[in-house]
Amino acid sequence: MKLLRCPINGLRPIQEFYYGGEYRPMPDPDASTDAQWADYVFNRDGAPGVRLEWWYHLASGVWFLAEHDTARDVFLRTFLFEELGQG
Amino acid sequence: MPYQLLRFALNKKYPEPCMFPTPERLKPRYDVVIIGGGGHGLACAYYLARDHGIRNVAVLEKSYIGAGGTGRNTAIVRSNYLTPEGVALYDESVRLFQDLSDDLDLNLFYSRRGHFTLAHSDASLRTMRWRAEVNKHLGVDSEVVDRQFIKAKCPEIDLDCGHNAPVMGALYHPPGAIARHDAVAWGYGRAACQRGVEIHQGTTVTGIRTEGDRVTAVETNRGVIETRCVLSAVAGYTPRITSMVGLRTPITVHPLQACVTEPLKPWLNVIMVSASLHIYVSQSSRGELVMGASLDPYEVHSTRSTLDFVEGLAGHLLELFPFLWDVKLLRQWAGLSDMTPDFSPIMGTTRIDGFLIDAGWGTWGFKATPVSGKTMAWTIAHGRDHDLVKPFRLSRFEEFDLVGEKGAASVGH
Numbered sequence: 480m481k482l483l484r485c486p487i488n489g490l491r492p493i494q495e496f497y498y499g500g501e502y503r504p505m506p507d508p509d510a511s512t513d514a515q516w517a518d519y520v521f522n523r524d525g526a527p528g529v530r531l532e533w534w535y536h537l538a539s540g541v542w543f544l545a546e547h548d549t550a551r552d553v554f555l556r557t558f559l560f561e562e563l564g565q566g
Numbered sequence: 567m568p569y570q571l572l573r574f575a576l577n578k579k580y581p582e583p584c585m586f587p588t589p590e591r592l593k594p595r596y597d598v599v600i601i602g603g604g605g606h607g608l609a610c611a612y613y614l615a616r617d618h619g620i621r622n623v624a625v626l627e628k629s630y631i632g633a634g635g636t637g638r639n640t641a642i643v644r645s646n647y648l649t650p651e652g653v654a655l656y657d658e659s660v661r662l663f664q665d666l667s668d669d670l671d672l673n674l675f676y677s678r679r680g681h682f683t684l685a686h687s688d689a690s691l692r693t694m695r696w697r698a699e700v701n702k703h704l705g706v707d708s709e710v711v712d713r714q715f716i717k718a719k720c721p722e723i724d725l726d727c728g729h730n731a732p733v734m735g736a737l738y739h740p741p742g743a744i745a746r747h748d749a750v751a752w753g754y755g756r757a758a759c760q761r762g763v764e765i766h767q768g769t770t771v772t773g774i775r776t777e778g779d780r781v782t783a784v785e786t787n788r789g790v791i792e793t794r795c796v797l798s799a800v801a802g803y804t805p806r807i808t809s810m811v812g813l814r815t816p817i818t819v820h821p822l823q824a825c826v827t828e829p830l831k832p833w834l835n836v837i838m839v840s841a842s843l844h845i846y847v848s849q850s851s852r853g854e855l856v857m858g859a860s861l862d863p864y865e866v867h868s869t870r871s872t873l874d875f876v877e878g879l880a881g882h883l884l885e886l887f888p889f890l891w892d893v894k895l896l897r898q899w900a901g902l903s904d905m906t907p908d909f910s911p912i913m914g915t916t917r918i919d920g921f922l923i924d925a926g927w928g929t930w931g932f933k934a935t936p937v938s939g940k941t942m943a944w945t946i947a948h949g950r951d952h953d954l955v956k957p958f959r960l961s962r963f964e965e966f967d968l969v970g971e972k973g974a975a976s977v978g979h
């Protein structure tokens with residue numbers, strides 16, 4: 480069984496989680512052109528590698544971030560949004 | 567070995583049959599380089615040579631022919647989509663399939679079955695009605711049918727689904743078919759080779775050179791090839807190729823799994839899909855039940871299979887067909903699906919001169935093999951997008967002009 484570590488509830492089976500997509504900072508909607516906005520809305524970094532993703536623990540309603548290696552399907556670390564940028 | 571037999575084995579008049587000659591080396595230059603020896607790349611090569619006389623073409627395949635989605639799909643062919651653009655594209659493909667075995671001189675085991683998409687709620691019945699009206703308007707055989715009709719065509723089904731989510735009706739599409747997927751790739755590959763195309767298996771594209779916004783060469787593990795026209799037809803590997811030329815796309819890659827049971831006597835003549843139960847099933851000509859579900863829930867670039875998948879699928883299968891409880895699973899596998907936000911492909915020219923794309927085929931691209939090959943060959947030969955391809959151009963996203971097919975493509979592939 481594949482496990483994922485919720486920053487609040489600890490290791491749980493992956494079926495308890497919902498994948499929320501790649502983490503992408505939102506550009507300022509008022510300052511961006513239509514093309515920049517479309518790029519934000521639609522385009523993704525689909526190539527394999529390590530990147531940040533949004534995950535949601537269904538049972539407890541916790542949204543958090545996960546560093547996921549999409550080539551090997553390994554989760555390197557998970558943490559709450561507040562801790563972003565704190566290494 | 568008896569002498570009479572050995573004589574034939576050694577006789578030059580009866581050489582070992584070989585579907586694809588293996589050219590020794592890459593030429594320094596090709597008019598067109600196609601990345602990806604799946605059905606789409608091979609079909610495009612075939613139509614380039616047959617319809618447009620463009621024969622100095624190389625198909626580069628990093629693994630073996632059909633190693634990608636082409637050899638992993640569940641081979642469903644249908645055209646009962648939701649948008650007029652989608653229906654027009656897929657229906658042309660169904661038309662091309664009709665005489666493809668003759669055309670390629672290879673039995674593709676194309677078998678017309680009739681395709682049911684079950685509705686378990688008012689909401690899905692409404693979508694079925696919508697699809698049926700769009701289909702009929704465009705001349706595609708498709709209608710909403712009631713429970714009696716389904717039961718008559720498939721007496722084994724439990725329409726009450728164990729009283730969990732009773733079937734209320736279905737969208738019925740008589741032309742829905744299955745075919746032998748490997749044969750489609752082999753047939754196109756052989757016919758392309760016979761017309762002068764070179765297929766290089768074991769050849770990985772590692773880079774694409776451009777000058778300004780123009781393609782000049784392709785780098786491979788076997789050397790550099792000059793060319794002014796590259797088609798990327800690599801499905802689940804597309805983001806790796808587009809990043810070589812700095813193109814951004816909405817494509818994300820998810821595994822899609824499938825499985826087969828041990829062979830059974832023929833009992834299921836139709837293709838049965840239930841989006842609510844996340845399951846579809848057909849019976850192959852060998853008697854195996856070929857089954858699948860929707861995408862794996864998160865992005866991974868790996869073709870591992872999971873117990874989660876078979877567990878979920880087997881549970882739902884028993885809701886529809888309880889008598890299958892003691893049937894054994896034989897094989898399970900996965901392929902990579904290049905998903906787009908609107909569940910439609912991405913095809914045609916791009917802002918980079920000489921770089922064309924045929925991707926975003928997600929879970930639905932096998933049926934489009936003939937039409938994508940044909941229209942992409944036309945697009946390469948004419949230097950502009952074929953009419954059927956235009957709605958699927960990459961720039962539709964920045965133009966906010968999507969072709970929403972999710973309602974017709976998420977579980978029924």
Ligand SMILES: Cc1cc2nc3c(=O)[nH]c(=O)nc-3n(C[C@H](O)[C@H](O)[C@H](O)COP(=O)(O)OP(=O)(O)OC[C@H]3O[C@@H](n4cnc5c(N)ncnc54)[C@H](O)[C@@H]3O)c2cc1C
Pocket residue numbers: 601602603604605606607626627628629630631632633634635636637638639640641642643769770771772799800801802803822823824858899900901902903924927928929930931932933934979
């Ligand atoms: C389980 C499953 C079930 C499916 N069921 C259906 C179905 O019922 N009906 C349907 O219509 N569709 C279905 N599909 C979708 C369908 O399989 C694909 O859309 C289709 O096969 C894509 O074909 P292709 O030729 O574009 O790509 P592929 O067949 O994936 O070929 C791409 C090729 O490119 C090669 N390649 C990648 N990178 C490189 C490189 N750098 N250099 C050289 N070569 C490279 C790969 O090795 C591969 O062989 C299913 C898919 C899966 C996984």
